[in-house]
Amino acid sequence: MTHHPGTPSAPRVEGVLFDLDDTLLDLRTAQLAAFTATVRRQWPQAPDVGSRRFDDAAHHFAADVAGHYQRYVAGETDFTGQRLARARDALTQLGAPEALAVPRPELWTDAYEAEVRSHWALFEDVAPTLEALRRRGVAVGIITNNVEAYQRGKADTIGLTDVRVLVGSDTAGAPKPDPAPFLEACRRLDLAPAQVACVGDSLTHDVRGAAAAGLVPVWLRRGLPDAGRPVWEPEAAAWQVAGLGALTAWWDADLASREEMG
Incomplete structure (x- = not known):
C-alpha cells in the first residue's frame, strides 16, 4: 500500500x-416509506410518488433540512414537536392546501411510528x-x-x-x-x-x-x-x-x- x-x-x-x-x-429508507404512507393518509390527493415535488418534500422531511431534530436534541422542543414541525414543512413544500398542511397529530405520531418501525x-x-x-x-x-x-x-x-x-x-x-x-x-x-x-x-x-x-x-x-x-x-x-x-x-x-x- x-x-x-x-x-x-x-x-x-x-x-x-x-x-x-x-x-x-437504514433509517432514511424507513423514513421515506413511512412518510409516503402517512402523507397519503393525511392528503390522498398529494402529488405522485416519484414526482419532483414529492421527492423534494420527502427529502426535506427525512434529511430534516430545517434542523427541527437538532432543536429537539438541544432541548428546545420535544420529540413530537420536532416530528410535527418536519411534517408541516414537508406538507407545505408539497403544496398542500392550508387546512391539510397542518399535520394531524394522530397520523404523524403513533401511526407514523408504527409505519417506520415496520421498515427498520x-x-x-x-x-x-x-x-x-x-x-x-x-x-x-x-x-x-x-x-x-x-x-x-x-x-x-x-x-x-x-x-x-x-x-x-x-x-x-x-x-x-x-x-x-x-x-x-x-x-x-x-x-x-x-x-x-x-x-x-x-x-x-x-x-x-x-x-x-x-x-x-x-x-x-x-x-x-x-x-x-x-x-x-x-x-x-x-x-x-x-x-x-x-x-x-x-x-x-x-x-x-x-x-x-x-
Missing part, C-alpha cells in the same frame, strides 16, 4: 463505536462486519443522538442485542459532537479514547466530534467507490470508508505484519 506524505499510519485500535441511524440502521432494517454489511470484528477480539458499541432507552429498544428490535454498550445523548448529558458521549462510551468499553475508532455518517457530529474527544474518526460515505480499506481524507482529517466491511482491513494488515515479523 502506497503511503503518501501527510497520511497517518493505520491506527491500532481495540474498539469501534458506531453511530446508529443511517450508519447501522440493518444495512447489509452490518452483521458480517460486527461478526468479523468480534472474531478479531474488537470491542464494539453504539453512540447516538437520541434517548438511550428508545435507541436501545430500536437496536434490540433490529438484531443488535449483542451490542451491549449503547450511549444516548440523555445519559451522557450532552449530544454529539460534545465530547461527553464519546468519553462515556469509551469508559463503558474500558478503553482509552485513542484506542477506539468512531464510525458515523455525519462529518459534524460523528467525525469531528470523535476527533475532538481523542478518538480515531472514521467517516462513512456510502455510495462512494469502495477502496476495500479505510482511506485517509486530508480535508476532513479523518479516515473514510464507503462501507463497514472496509474496517476489518486494519486488523488484517496488523495481523499480516505481525506474522511477517514472527
Whole structure:
C-alpha cells in the first residue's frame, strides 16, 4: 500500500463505536416509506410518488433540512414537536392546501411510528462486519443522538442485542459532537479514547466530534467507490470508508505484519 506524505499510519485500535441511524440502521429508507404512507393518509390527493415535488418534500422531511431534530436534541422542543414541525414543512413544500398542511397529530405520531418501525432494517454489511470484528477480539458499541432507552429498544428490535454498550445523548448529558458521549462510551468499553475508532455518517457530529474527544474518526460515505480499506481524507482529517466491511482491513494488515515479523 502506497503511503503518501501527510497520511497517518493505520491506527491500532481495540474498539469501534458506531453511530446508529443511517450508519447501522437504514433509517432514511424507513423514513421515506413511512412518510409516503402517512402523507397519503393525511392528503390522498398529494402529488405522485416519484414526482419532483414529492421527492423534494420527502427529502426535506427525512434529511430534516430545517434542523427541527437538532432543536429537539438541544432541548428546545420535544420529540413530537420536532416530528410535527418536519411534517408541516414537508406538507407545505408539497403544496398542500392550508387546512391539510397542518399535520394531524394522530397520523404523524403513533401511526407514523408504527409505519417506520415496520421498515427498520440493518444495512447489509452490518452483521458480517460486527461478526468479523468480534472474531478479531474488537470491542464494539453504539453512540447516538437520541434517548438511550428508545435507541436501545430500536437496536434490540433490529438484531443488535449483542451490542451491549449503547450511549444516548440523555445519559451522557450532552449530544454529539460534545465530547461527553464519546468519553462515556469509551469508559463503558474500558478503553482509552485513542484506542477506539468512531464510525458515523455525519462529518459534524460523528467525525469531528470523535476527533475532538481523542478518538480515531472514521467517516462513512456510502455510495462512494469502495477502496476495500479505510482511506485517509486530508480535508476532513479523518479516515473514510464507503462501507463497514472496509474496517476489518486494519486488523488484517496488523495481523499480516505481525506474522511477517514472527
